Amino acid sequence: xxxxxxxxxxxxxxxxxxxxxxxxxxxxxxxxxxxxxxxxxxxxxxxxxxxxxxxxxxxxxxxxxxxxxxxxxxxxxxxxxxxxxxxxxxxxxxxxxxxxxxxxxxxxxxxxxxxxxxxxxxxxxxxxxxxxxxxxxxxxxxxxxxxxxxxxxxxxxxxxxxxxxxxxxxxxxxxxxxxxxxxxxxxxxxxxxxxxxxxxxxxxxxxxxxxxxxx
Amino acid sequence: xxxxxxxxxxxxxxxxxxxxxxxxxxxxxxxxxxxxxxxxxxxxxxxxxxxxxxxxxxxxxxxxxxxxxxxxxxxxxxxxxxxxxxxxxxxxxxxxxxxxxxxxxxxxxxxxxxxxxxxxxxxxxxxxxxxxxxxxxxxxxxxxxxxxxxxxxxxxxxxxxxxxxxxxxxxxxxxxxxxxxxxxxxxxxxxxxxxxxxxxxxxxxxxxxxxxxxx
Numbered sequence: 001x002x003x004x005x006x007x008x009x010x011x012x013x014x015x016x017x018x019x020x021x022x023x024x025x026x027x028x029x030x031x032x033x034x035x036x037x038x039x040x041x042x043x044x045x046x047x048x049x050x051x052x053x054x055x056x057x058x059x060x061x062x063x064x065x066x067x068x069x070x071x072x073x074x075x076x077x078x079x080x081x082x083x084x085x086x087x088x089x090x091x092x093x094x095x096x097x098x099x100x101x102x103x104x105x106x107x108x109x110x111x112x113x114x115x116x117x118x119x120x121x122x123x124x125x126x127x128x129x130x131x132x133x134x135x136x137x138x139x140x141x142x143x144x145x146x147x148x149x150x151x152x153x154x155x156x157x158x159x160x161x162x163x164x165x166x167x168x169x170x171x172x173x174x175x176x177x178x179x180x181x182x183x184x185x186x187x188x189x190x191x192x193x194x195x196x197x198x199x200x201x202x203x204x205x206x207x208x209x210x211x212x213x214x215x
Numbered sequence: 216x217x218x219x220x221x222x223x224x225x226x227x228x229x230x231x232x233x234x235x236x237x238x239x240x241x242x243x244x245x246x247x248x249x250x251x252x253x254x255x256x257x258x259x260x261x262x263x264x265x266x267x268x269x270x271x272x273x274x275x276x277x278x279x280x281x282x283x284x285x286x287x288x289x290x291x292x293x294x295x296x297x298x299x300x301x302x303x304x305x306x307x308x309x310x311x312x313x314x315x316x317x318x319x320x321x322x323x324x325x326x327x328x329x330x331x332x333x334x335x336x337x338x339x340x341x342x343x344x345x346x347x348x349x350x351x352x353x354x355x356x357x358x359x360x361x362x363x364x365x366x367x368x369x370x371x372x373x374x375x376x377x378x379x380x381x382x383x384x385x386x387x388x389x390x391x392x393x394x395x396x397x398x399x400x401x402x403x404x405x406x407x408x409x410x411x412x413x414x415x416x417x418x419x420x421x422x423x424x425x426x427x428x429x430x
Binding site: 110118119123124128129132133136164165167168170171172173174175176178179181182183184187188189191192194195196198199202 | 325334338339343347380385387388389390393397398402403411414
């Protein structure tokens with residue numbers, strides 16, 4: 001799960017720890033104040049670092065630091081789904097994952113720390129798109145691994161397209177969370193997750209009724 | 216499909232036509248320039264109306280006009296899915312609807328006119344939440360009607376929860392579009408739609424394998 005911006009200088013272990021401390025402190029500050037309202041001075045004060053230290057680790061200034069914080073928030077999206085996401089080998093594990101996802105976003109409510117940062121960086125900038133693309137790719141990959149495991153153990157129909165179903169699950173979460181953030185209600189997230197998981201359980205093989213959806 | 220902000224004065228047919236013209240002109244202007252970059256003078260010039268006319272129809276000024284434009288863009292989201300969305304009575308109609316949705320968002324790409332307006336109005340403001348909630352409600356209702364029709368004609372399993380499946384479909388589209396807007400690729404929208412539609416076709420009744428997902 002490496003999601004660094006890649007522009008930082010090569011660091012000693014101590015340097016890496018300092019950089020990490022700056023990123024974590026900045027993440028907390030931004031969660032409290034918003035990305036636009038947070039200055040480098042706020043982050044300096046919170047993390048007990050000097051201006052020259054911050055520019056040593058983030059030569060690109062605030063934008064580079066925001067990108068590093070966004071990468072950290074993206075890591076958290078996946079971490080918060082562990083240990084379930086990395087071990088989707090039984091139906092109980094899938095159910096525990098589903099519950100963890102619903103709980104996480106229920107607690108988060110209408111504010112998405114990663115979304116705030118992506119908006120501030122500019123959703124369509126190459127850096128933001130790369131970060132989002134990487135998060136979606138890692139997430140989908142973990143779900144695909146889980147689906148394939150269930151196929152190998154005979155719990156899921158081998159005819160199911162594991163990668164597409166994993167993509168559908170990521171989209172289901174994303175859609176449910178977007179609606180939660182817009183309306184404050186969790187029902188769509190649950191409906192979308194449960195519907196897609198039901199397909200996983202039932203295999204999604206049309207019951208002897210071929211038609212336009214599966215030509 | 217009435218999505219007016221409800222704050223406009225009672226209007227004559229001619230007044231309604233003028234108001235409509237202002238909203239349509241403002242919508243075009245905002246699609247070109249963005250919501251933040253559009254002034255009331257821009258809209259006045261484009262629609263050939265006076266300042267006093269604009270304030271007659273939108274006493275609340277720019278914010279009220281933006282809300283009316285957002286309501287219009289929300290109407291368009293549904294209109295663009297017609298005639299399919301209102302007549303989901305055969306599998307061919309469902310497939311045509313699916314294709315129309317994918318085509319619409321493929322053309323729209325990374326820019327969502329409604330999203331721009333909701334962001335400008337403030338996503339968590341009561342007015343924006345009411346508008347989004349109403350759009351989602353109407354959309355889900357149309358899909359639910361279609362699912363129930365298919366259940367009545369015996370094409371969809373009657374054990375399927377029509378409202379939850381409709382909610383999952385709305386979330387699938389929303390999630391696919393959000394990922395499209397973040398990454399520029401359409402695959403997740405297609406995967407999410409097709410997966411949920413497959414469940415509709417197969418009925419989603421677990422094949423004699425009860426477990427934690429359906430206790």
